[in-house]
Amino acid sequence: xxxxxxxxxxxxxxxxxxxxxxxxxxxxxxxxxxxxxxxxxxxxxxxxxxxxxxxxxxxxxxxxxxxxxxxxxxxxxxxxxxxxxxxxxxxxxxxxxxxxxxxxxxxxxxxxxxxxxxxxxxxxxxxxxxxxxxxxxxxxxxxxxxxxxxxxxxxxxxxxxxxxxxxxxxxxxxxxxxxxxxxxxxxxxxxxxxxxxxxxxxxxxxxxxxxxxxxxxxxxxxxxxxxxxxxxxxxxxxxxxxxxxxxxxxxxxxxxxxxxxxxxxxxxxxxxxxxxxxxxxxxxxxxxxxxxxxxxxxxxxxxxxxxxxxxxxxxxxxxxxxxxxxxxxxxxxxxxxxxxxxxxxxxxxxxxxxxxxxxxxxxxxxxxxxxxxxxxxxxxxxxxxxxxxxxxxxxxxxxxxxxxxxxxxxxxxxxxxxxxxxxxxxxxxxxxxxxxxxxxxxxxxxxxxxxxxxxxxxxxxxxxxxxxxxxxxxxxxxxxxxxxxxxxxxxxxxxxxxxxxxxxxxxxxxxxxxxxxxxxxxxxxxxxxxxxxxxxxxxxxxxxxxxxxxxxxxxxxxxxxxxxxxxxxxxxxxxxxxxxxxxxxxxxxxxxxxxxx
Numbered sequence: 001x002x003x004x005x006x007x008x009x010x011x012x013x014x015x016x017x018x019x020x021x022x023x024x025x026x027x028x029x030x031x032x033x034x035x036x037x038x039x040x041x042x043x044x045x046x047x048x049x050x051x052x053x054x055x056x057x058x059x060x061x062x063x064x065x066x067x068x069x070x071x072x073x074x075x076x077x078x079x080x081x082x083x084x085x086x087x088x089x090x091x092x093x094x095x096x097x098x099x100x101x102x103x104x105x106x107x108x109x110x111x112x113x114x115x116x117x118x119x120x121x122x123x124x125x126x127x128x129x130x131x132x133x134x135x136x137x138x139x140x141x142x143x144x145x146x147x148x149x150x151x152x153x154x155x156x157x158x159x160x161x162x163x164x165x166x167x168x169x170x171x172x173x174x175x176x177x178x179x180x181x182x183x184x185x186x187x188x189x190x191x192x193x194x195x196x197x198x199x200x201x202x203x204x205x206x207x208x209x210x211x212x213x214x215x216x217x218x219x220x221x222x223x224x225x226x227x228x229x230x231x232x233x234x235x236x237x238x239x240x241x242x243x244x245x246x247x248x249x250x251x252x253x254x255x256x257x258x259x260x261x262x263x264x265x266x267x268x269x270x271x272x273x274x275x276x277x278x279x280x281x282x283x284x285x286x287x288x289x290x291x292x293x294x295x296x297x298x299x300x301x302x303x304x305x306x307x308x309x310x311x312x313x314x315x316x317x318x319x320x321x322x323x324x325x326x327x328x329x330x331x332x333x334x335x336x337x338x339x340x341x342x343x344x345x346x347x348x349x350x351x352x353x354x355x356x357x358x359x360x361x362x363x364x365x366x367x368x369x370x371x372x373x374x375x376x377x378x379x380x381x382x383x384x385x386x387x388x389x390x391x392x393x394x395x396x397x398x399x400x401x402x403x404x405x406x407x408x409x410x411x412x413x414x415x416x417x418x419x420x421x422x423x424x425x426x427x428x429x430x431x432x433x434x435x436x437x438x439x440x441x442x443x444x445x446x447x448x449x450x451x452x453x454x455x456x457x458x459x460x461x462x463x464x465x466x467x468x469x470x471x472x473x474x475x476x477x478x479x480x481x482x483x484x485x486x487x488x489x490x491x492x493x494x495x496x497x498x499x500x501x502x503x504x505x506x507x508x509x510x511x512x513x514x515x516x517x518x519x520x521x522x523x524x525x526x527x528x529x530x531x532x533x534x535x536x537x538x539x540x541x542x543x544x545x546x547x548x549x550x551x552x553x554x555x556x557x558x559x560x561x562x563x564x565x566x567x568x569x570x571x572x573x574x575x576x577x578x579x580x581x582x583x584x585x586x587x588x589x590x591x592x593x594x595x596x597x
Contacts, residue, residue: 075101085189086182087455095443099173100190103341106168107236172342176418177445180499183345187240197227197237204246208262216266221278231333238341245346248430264435271438273338352417354425384414384446418444453490456500464503475519482557484530514539525550529557
């Protein structure tokens, strides 16, 4: 028994070990087939088989994942945000959203490259320190160690090696369109979403350097002030130059054109990318950046700067004038404009006629289908042209249109002549070719019609109706506009020719007396009806306790308006049916005359 016991014990131990191994394999197979997840116990007995390098790509299940992750902002998200503030202008919203999103991506890519370069530098320093001979640190005059495998020099000159990464260039934007269609509002809205420094400058007072007026680099100085004199933040901001059509070259009989072509020449290097030395004087009450480091009142929540602008002092100070609160001299800042996005806006009055002259075949006879259209000869040349699908006019527009637009054979096609703009048209208007070539993206905004003006009054987040209702609510007064009154306000504004800006003028004229009488009085309800919009009667005032009457009057006005709209739509449908019947009868008569029927 004593001789057989150890062998039985060994056999029993071997059986237990094999059963444990088989069980572990079964558990691992069950886990992998059921959940597909990894557990810490699966790798508890495995040693490390590699090392981690900060600059190397990740291996394993996440090896093919993007290094930046899912983008927080996309062009669709930006356009959806623009829809809350701007009515219509669908193509302009898409183009501007894509351009601003690409600018945002460029900024993130540049920051990522700077971080990677810093990591490579630290990694190179660590490797050099680990590979160095200890005697070289102890004895400074000691000769460096001879490398074991020196680099082999081939015959002839070595090829030039350029380690610079791929350069992502910016794409500046030009927004064309009449006044009051939302060009400036779209740029301000997107800049507020990204929380990047944004400045707007009017090109009208710009003059050539050395003459009375503002220099072209004032726009960069305003951007620096908007960034609280943070150079790093300002170099990644957005500059909007409004009224750029006012600096078009003009033919002068005597002297130089200092306010036109001279300004365009000054803007060339600023737009392309250069280093500007700006001597800016901060306000006396503003604290110095060297003392505070960051501006507490600056915009926060920026995805680019980690919630706030990074602190960055001036690049160089001019003598004793470095302190903003001491000397009268300001600090000198060096700003590079390579990564600043420029958005140009302008009305370009008369450019649509130049475009139509270019695309039309002729001006006399059968070769001038566009010039003879009634839309072009109307009093408002900025309105879009309505042409029949399949007509000669429609074919010409589709030929010169730089983008695809779907069209329905049953409905009239609406075209904006500014959509057909080419660099040659801008040069004919007075812009120099060098400046036009630095603005690759051009998009046009259409004038607002009556329906769009009604939407501007009610749909945007900051609509005029909401503003005036809230303003009267602060005084304890309820204000209501009927649908008919909104339509009359839009008609009055359309006749002014100032776009959406004319809506406030019309509303102020209607509510001027009410804003004087209502505060502090017994008036608690004000109703603006269609007759009030037509200036046939004064606004309807109701006192406290007449709330039911107020809502009943509002409902009656709305019901009457809807009944008239249904009647008008029914008349239009009947006219369309009569027109089709007449055309069919005409077709029968022509067919009989031709002997077909």
